[in-house]
Amino acid sequence: MFYVKVVIIGDGGREHALSLMISASSLNPRVYALSSYINPGIKKVAEGSGGRLVRCDILSPVDVISKVNEISPDLIVVGPEEPQFHGVTDVLKEEGYAVFGATSKLAEIEKSKVFMRELMWKFKIPGRLAFKAFTSIDEAVEYLRNAGDVVLKPARQAGGKGVKVFADLQAYLSDIKSEVREKYARKLVSEVMSNYRDIEYRLLVEERVDGVEYTLMTVTDGYDVVPMPLVQDHPHAFDMDLGPETGGMGSIQGPGLTLPFIELREFDESVYIVKEVLKALQKVVNDRYVGALSGQMMLTPLWGPTVIEFYSRFGDPEVANLIPVLDIDFLELIEAAVSSKLARIKLKVRDDIVTVVKAVCPKGYPNNRKVAKGHPVTVDEGRIRDYGCKVLYAGIELGGDGGIYTTGSRIVEVLCSGEDYEEVSRRANKCAELITCSDGWPTFYRSDIGTRELIAERMDAAERVRAVYMYRRRNNLLTTKVDWIPGRGVTVYDYR
Amino acid sequence: MAGLISVISFDNIWKVGKYIYYGLLASQNRGQDNYIATLGDGVKLSISEGDFNPHHANGPFSEASGHVGMGGIYGLGEIYERKHAYASHNGHEVAIIIDGVISGSTYELARELCKLVSSGHKLDEAFLEIVNRYHGAYSLISMSNSAEVIAYRAPPGIKPLHVGGYGFDLAIISSESAPISILGGDLRRAINPGELIYLTQDEVRMVRTFDGKPTLCAFEYIYTARHDSILDGIDVYYIRSSLGAKLASRFSYDVDVVVGVPETAMPYAIGFAKALGKDIELGFVSTGSRIRTATKEDPKERLIGIQLKLNPIKYVFSGKRVAIVDDSLVRGLTMKNVVQILRNKVGVKEVHVVVGSPKLKFRCPYGVSIPSSEELLAANLDDELGVKYIEADSITWLSVDDVVDVFSRYGVNLCLGCFLGKYPVGCST
Numbered sequence: 001m002f003y004v005k006v007v008i009i010g011d012g013g014r015e016h017a018l019s020l021m022i023s024a025s026s027l028n029p030r031v032y033a034l035s036s037y038i039n040p041g042i043k044k045v046a047e048g049s050g051g052r053l054v055r056c057d058i059l060s061p062v063d064v065i066s067k068v069n070e071i072s073p074d075l076i077v078v079g080p081e082e083p084q085f086h087g088v089t090d091v092l093k094e095e096g097y098a099v100f101g102a103t104s105k106l107a108e109i110e111k112s113k114v115f116m117r118e119l120m121w122k123f124k125i126p127g128r129l130a131f132k133a134f135t136s137i138d139e140a141v142e143y144l145r146n147a148g149d150v151v152l153k154p155a156r157q158a159g160g161k162g163v164k165v166f167a168d169l170q171a172y173l174s175d176i177k178s179e180v181r182e183k184y185a186r187k188l189v190s191e192v193m194s195n196y197r198d199i200e201y202r203l204l205v206e207e208r209v210d211g212v213e214y215t216l217m218t219v220t221d222g223y224d225v226v227p228m229p230l231v232q233d234h235p236h237a238f239d240m241d242l243g244p245e246t247g248g249m250g251s252i253q254g255p256g257l258t259l260p261f262i263e264l265r266e267f268d269e270s271v272y273i274v275k276e277v278l279k280a281l282q283k284v285v286n287d288r289y290v291g292a293l294s295g296q297m298m299l300t301p302l303w304g305p306t307v308i309e310f311y312s313r314f315g316d317p318e319v320a321n322l323i324p325v326l327d328i329d330f331l332e333l334i335e336a337a338v339s340s341k342l343a344r345i346k347l348k349v350r351d352d353i354v355t356v357v358k359a360v361c362p363k364g365y366p367n368n369r370k371v372a373k374g375h376p377v378t379v380d381e382g383r384i385r386d387y388g389c390k391v392l393y394a395g396i397e398l399g400g401d402g403g404i405y406t407t408g409s410r411i412v413e414v415l416c417s418g419e420d421y422e423e424v425s426r427r428a429n430k431c432a433e434l435i436t437c438s439d440g441w442p443t444f445y446r447s448d449i450g451t452r453e454l455i456a457e458r459m460d461a462a463e464r465v466r467a468v469y470m471y472r473r474r475n476n477l478l479t480t481k482v483d484w485i486p487g488r489g490v491t492v493y494d495y496r
Numbered sequence: 497m498a499g500l501i502s503v504i505s506f507d508n509i510w511k512v513g514k515y516i517y518y519g520l521l522a523s524q525n526r527g528q529d530n531y532i533a534t535l536g537d538g539v540k541l542s543i544s545e546g547d548f549n550p551h552h553a554n555g556p557f558s559e560a561s562g563h564v565g566m567g568g569i570y571g572l573g574e575i576y577e578r579k580h581a582y583a584s585h586n587g588h589e590v591a592i593i594i595d596g597v598i599s600g601s602t603y604e605l606a607r608e609l610c611k612l613v614s615s616g617h618k619l620d621e622a623f624l625e626i627v628n629r630y631h632g633a634y635s636l637i638s639m640s641n642s643a644e645v646i647a648y649r650a651p652p653g654i655k656p657l658h659v660g661g662y663g664f665d666l667a668i669i670s671s672e673s674a675p676i677s678i679l680g681g682d683l684r685r686a687i688n689p690g691e692l693i694y695l696t697q698d699e700v701r702m703v704r705t706f707d708g709k710p711t712l713c714a715f716e717y718i719y720t721a722r723h724d725s726i727l728d729g730i731d732v733y734y735i736r737s738s739l740g741a742k743l744a745s746r747f748s749y750d751v752d753v754v755v756g757v758p759e760t761a762m763p764y765a766i767g768f769a770k771a772l773g774k775d776i777e778l779g780f781v782s783t784g785s786r787i788r789t790a791t792k793e794d795p796k797e798r799l800i801g802i803q804l805k806l807n808p809i810k811y812v813f814s815g816k817r818v819a820i821v822d823d824s825l826v827r828g829l830t831m832k833n834v835v836q837i838l839r840n841k842v843g844v845k846e847v848h849v850v851v852g853s854p855k856l857k858f859r860c861p862y863g864v865s866i867p868s869s870e871e872l873l874a875a876n877l878d879d880e881l882g883v884k885y886i887e888a889d890s891i892t893w894l895s896v897d898d899v900v901d902v903f904s905r906y907g908v909n910l911c912l913g914c915f916l917g918k919y920p921v922g923c924s925t
Contacts, residue, residue, distance in 0.1 A: 165663040170680045172553065176514055180665075183509040236664065237506075238700035240684040244506045245664045363698050367506070444699060453685070 004029045005051070006331070007071055009058050009088065009101075010079030011035035011042065013359075013394030013413045014316035018079060019045040020390075021323055025331035032071050034058055040404050041393030041412075058083045061091040068092065075331075075338060077101060078291070081157060081313050085111045085198070089291075098338045102293070102312035105285040109277070109293070110157050110312040114201045116277075120307065123280040127273045127297070127306040130207040130481060130493050137189045140203045144181045146488075148174070149208045152184060154192045155201035157309075160247040161366070162192045165208060209300040212261055212462045213308065215251075215315045216270045216295045217322075219333060220278060221342040222288035226333070227271045229257045229325060229349050231318040232458070237366060239448045246366045247410060250358040250428075250449040252421065253321035256351035260421075260455055261462040262299065270297050270305040277310065290337055294318075301468035303478065317413045320392050321355040324417040355417040356450040358428045359394070359410040360435040363442040369408035375441040377404045377411055380434040389416040389431045411435060411443065425450030497720060497864055498579055498595040499523025500657070502566035502637045502669040503679070504645050504695045508538075509563075510665060515679055516567040517558040519668075521550055522675035525722050526595070527571035532580045534591045535562030538643040541589045543582060564643045566669075568593035571865060581606035588614035589641035595671055596634030596655040596863045605630055609638065619644040620694035620703065627692075627705065633713075633862035633911075633921050635687075637669055645669070645695045652920055653689030653710030654862055654911050656727045660684055667695050672725040686710075686728045711909040711920050714899055715864050718853045719760055719823050730906050733763050739852050740767025740821065742898040747772065749848050749890060752816040755779030757823075757834065758805065764852035765821035772819075777812045779820070780805070795829070802830045810842050817846040824853040825891075826866065828873035832886045839887065849888040854896045858917040866914050 006029045008019050016039060023031045023045050030051040033042045036058050043053040054071070057063040059082055068076065078089050078101025089101045108115045120128035133155060134140035144150070149169065154162040164184055168177045185203060193202050213235075217228040231253045237243035252259070258267045274295045282289055294311040326333075327348035336345050364372030377396055384391050395409030414431040418424040425447075432445040448454050472478055481493040501519030503512040516533050531548040534541055535557060544557040548569055557565075568580055580593045583606040590610040592602060605626070612622035619640045633654035638646045647669040649657040660668040660676030660683050668676050673683045687693060690706020710728055713720070717727065717735040725732045740763065747768075754776045756765025769776035782805045818838070825831060831849055838844040855874030860866045869875040873882060874893075883891050896915050903910055913919040 164665070167663060167680055170678070172518060173514065173680060176511060179511075180509050184507075187509065236661075239702065240659055240661065240700075242659070242661045242667045242684065242695075242700050243664070368698055442699065444701070 003027075003050070004075065004331075005032065005071060005073040006030070007032045007034060007068055007073040007076045008042070008079060009034045009064065009076065009083055011037055011039045011058070012080065012316055013392045013410065014314055014319050015039070015079040016041040016045070016392040016394070017320040017323060018077060018314070021326070021330035022077070022334070023049045025329050027329070027331055029331055032073060034064060034067055037407065038398035039393050039396060040398050041391070041396075043398065058088065059086045061087050064088050065091050065095060068097065074098065075100065075335060077334060079313060081107060081110050081311065084312055099290065100334050100338050101291045102289060103287055105287050106281060106289050107312040108285065109281050109310045112156060112199055112201070113153055113204045113309065114155055116307075116310050117204070117206075119280050119284060120277065123276065125273060125276045125280065126269075127303050129209065129302070129306065130483060132205045133201045134203045134205070135200050137186060137202060140185050140205065141182050143205065144185055145178060147181070147205060150181075151206045151208050152181065152188065153204040153206065154188050155204045156193065156196045156199045158192050158196065161245070162188055163245055167208060209298060209302055209306060211298045211300040211306070211465045212458050213296065213298045214259060214262055215318045216267075216274060216297055217314050217318060218271070218274055218293050219337050219342065220289050220291070220293055221337040221340045222282060222290055223340060224342040225271065225275050225278060225293075226342055226345055226347050227257070227274070228322055228347075229253055230259050230262055230267060231315065231321045232259055233315065233318055234446060234449050237361075238444070239446050244367055246361070248315070248317050248359065249361070249446045250356065250413070251318045251321050252354065252356050252450050252455075254325060254351070254354035257349055261458040266299060266305055270295060273305060273307060277307070299462055299465050299469075301465050301472070304466075304469040304473070317357045317359055317392070320357045320413055320415045323390070323415060324353060324355055325350045353417045353419060354421050354424060355415065356421065356424045356428045357413050357415050358432050358445050358449055359413050360432050360443050360445045361410050362406045362408070362437060363444060365409060373406055373408035375406045375437040375439055377406060378436050378438045379404075379412060383434050384414065384431045387416070387427050387431050388418075389414050389427060391415075391431070391435075406437065421450045421455060422452050497526045497571060498593070498671070499526035499569045499675070500566070500593055500595050500635060500637050500669070500671045501675055502639070502645055502647065503564070504667045505563045505665055506667070506697050507563075507665055511561055512563060512565040512666075513558040513560045514553065515666070516565045517553055517555060519670060519675045519679055520548060520567045520569045522678040523569050523671060524548075524550065526671060526720060527569045529572045530570045531567060532593060533557040533567040534565060534639055535560050536564040536639055536641060536643050537562045538564075539641060541582070541591055541639065541641045543591065564639065564645060566591075566593060566637045566639050566645065568595070578602055583607040583610040585610045586614045590619070590638060592636060592638040594634045594636045596632060596650070597861065598630050598632040598634045598636075598650070600630055613640055618694065619646050620692055620701070623648065623692060624703065624705070631921065635671065643696060646692060647687060647695070648692045649687045649689055651690035651706035652708060652909065653728075654713045654921065656712075656716060656721070657687040658683060658685070659687060659693065667700070669693075672721055672727065674722040674725040683726065709908055711911050713862070713864065714910045714912050715860070715866070715914060720864065723763055728908060730903075730908070735902060736763035736823070736852065737767030738902045739894060739899065740764035741771040742894055742902060743768050743821070743850050743852060743892060744771035746894070746898075747819070747848070747850060747892050749819070750817065751819040751846070751848060753777050753812065754819045754821065755812065756821045757830070758782060761821050761823045761852060764823055768819070768821050768850060774819070779809060779812050781807050781809065783807060798829060799833070802833050806830075806834055806837070808837055808842050813838055813842045813844045815843060815845055817848075818844055819848045819850050821850045821852060824856060825851050825873050826856060827871055828882070828886055831888070835887050846889045849886060849891045851891065851893045854894050854899060854915040856914050858914050860914050861919060862911075862913070864914070
């Protein structure tokens with residue numbers, strides 16, 4: 001009997017979602033997963049399709065290639081960014097495999113935030129932000145003293161961690177903020193960046209912008225770009241947009257290609273930006289991009305659609321929102337990208353439903369993961385299915401005793417869809433309640449994602465932002481920005 | 497009345513003392529005499545209290561360490577010792593501050609909470625165990641030495657309480673919304689009546705103990721709150737200018753100019769003048785910092801406050817027929833004084849007094865500094881006598897229905913106790 005073998009590299013919620021979409025293909029693929037730990041969700045999909053989950057050091061090209069050779073797949077999907085950074089895609093391609101996933105050179109777009117910004121400035125792509133990059137903490141600290149209203153980021157992608165926003169508009173509070181900025185810069189360099197020696201820059205300081213964030217995921221074969229429907233993630237840990245930055249507490253999508261607070265024109269402008277970045281990237285590194293390329297965007301007063309970060313992969317949890325709405329054989333889409341036939345693909349998106357994803361986390365996530373790790377988890381999959389929802393396993397690991405345990409990260413994502421955000425959100429909450437730690441360790445999720453109030457708030461915010469950027473466009477204010485630090489000279493940013 | 501503020505940072509690198517100071521500074525409309533500030537570092541609580549000095553940003557607590565903090569600011573009229581409490585038990589500490597009135601003693605509440613906390617309860621669980629014995633018209637913030645904060649708005653929500661956030665770093669609790677923006681934060685929403693919010697670095701959770709819509713203190717909108725606050729989603733400024741417009745429909749005299757008594761009455765005067773189609777002018781200039789005259793207990797202090805705050809601009813009044821708008825008439829002392837000055841020293845032609853509230857007739861059992869009935873002008877003097885006492889040409893009041901009408905589009909209930917003598921919650925001070 002004819003079948004295709006697909007290997008998915010990765011172990012999180014994103015890969016569980018990808019494995020579900022791929023295994024649903026009419027091509028009846030056998031799905032194999034290479035994972036650093038046993039994610040029970042991925043394992044189940046793989047085994048159900050006739051494939052299996054193989055434990056593997058997914059950051060080691062040597063280990064990956066030896067496991068892949070044993071399987072001898074027709075197609076390989078590299079899910080997360082770190083294997084890409086570590087050259088896993090490169091080696092697989094050299095061996096002649098058909099791979100969906102950025103090579104290490106192309107993945108620089110995500111790995112090095114400085115590279116991404118420089119690229120956008122060099123090619124004058126709209127939606128860019130002023131920035132300063134530092135290789136030494138002392139220089140950075142000196143700069144930060146007078147920097148005011150900025151965002152601090154680790155210069156390298158660090159698992160979505162480490163971004164801090166310092167709105168500094170009240171002179172009477174700026175002493176404290178200056179102190180906190182300095183302490184935080186030192187902490188970033190010593191605690192986050194010390195893990196990474198594969199990049200020279202340590203710290204990135206960006207101008208701060210306010211606005212409404214959204215993710216534009218695309219699939220590309222290096223020639224054509226197929227945009228997926230927009231998804232909005234919720235980075236704050238707690239309800240009411242309170243609390244520290246996380247990898248994403250949940251996401252909303254629909255109806256159709258855009259979100260209730262993003263206009264179709266803004267969607268098109270965002271797609272244009274991603275296409276321009278792709279072109280520039282391929283030119284600069286002289287390589288062809290086959291894989292997912294996502295823009296973490298924000299509608300800002302400065303530009304309208306503006307780039308916050310780039311991902312050389314699908315967003316997590318954002319990709320889960322695509323499961324119910326892509327009216328396409330997902331494996332065919334991936335296969336078309338790998339064989340440079342994306343131009344033939346016509347993406348159909350259901351516009352009669354909306355989707356809501358909510359992450360359920362162990363208490364302690366994201367800042368205190370040690371205490372969040374190792375708790376036994378119970379998931380009432382039956383009742384979640386009765387609600388018409390799906391569970392995607394993320395930071396959950398199959399233990400030696402057959403039980404499942406938290407890894408310290410987001411435990412699962414629940415995916416719900418339906419006609420109306422309010423109703424879908426409520427259903428997602430009910431499902432989220434069905435995930436518990438059986439040792440009594442508390443779990444949490446955001447009950448407000450997808451509620452009418454929160455969406456109305458986003459609509460208000462987007463309206464405010466829209467009025468400003470439209471005014472700036474009308475009055476040709478998009479062209480220059482002058483940065484002057486007394487005693488240290490003037491920098492004129494040319495936004496043309 | 498009291499202004500409550502709390503700041504919780506999700507990262508220990510913050511020191512929130514100065515935030516508490518500016519939060520209190522921004523809450524002075526709710527009390528400006530005594531403060532109590534509590535800072536926590538996750539191990540112990542440090543408490544500072546005394547006279548609030550608005551010119552001392554580097555005051556005793558603002559430089560202290562602590563990544564979690566709370567503060568209350570109170571007027572002299574408050575028996576403010578009863579509005580905060582501290583208890584410790586077996587190495588556990590709990591502090592509370594309240595705005596409003598609570599059945600039972602705050603000290604007893606703190607002690608009970610502390611006992612439950614030291615027996616292993618989280619602060620919110622402890623509070624939920626005993627909350628049904630502590631009813632009243634109050635909002636509360638409590639903190640434990642393990643850096644837990646709870647914020648609770650007792651049903652039916654007569655006292656306000658709001659939540660805000662700043663980036664990924666701070667959560668802010670505040671009686672009113674304006675201090676949240678003064679602290680650089682964004683208002684997230686009002687805390688619902690009967691809602692308890694629990695905040696720590698690892699967890700934020702909410703429980704509702706009451707399902708109804710809020711019953712708001714009408715006087716918050718009429719006098720207490722800042723013009724730039726949004727309480728329960730309703731703009732204070734909008735209410736005040738709309739009440740001013742209502743007054744215009746009840747006003748039956750012809751005047752040359754409209755003047756507002758600074759500064760709570762300004763939005764009323766603007767709404768009134770707009771609806772009347774008359775010019776509004778700036779009538780008075782204040783000397784010294786802002787003083788909330790109505791909340792002063794001592795008559796002499798009140799008089800000093802009035803006179804310093806209300807030096808008339810002669811050009812505006814001289815020879816004119818004037819409508820003078822104030823937000824409320826309590827004892828009528830401010831207005832009587834103003835009218836005298838306008839008549840005797842400035843040479844006004846006619847003075848028509850316009851009041852932005854219904855007749856204040858009853859004391860407030862919930863801690864708003866409204867004196868008892870025997871001291872309230874509207875409770876003792878009828879319209880004719882009132883006009884004669886103040887020596888005005890006329891007085892125009894709003895009716896209670898006018899107030900209800902302005903609020904009708906919001907689907908909320910109102911506490912109108914000081915106008916009607918009927919109170920939504922049984923509780924005594």
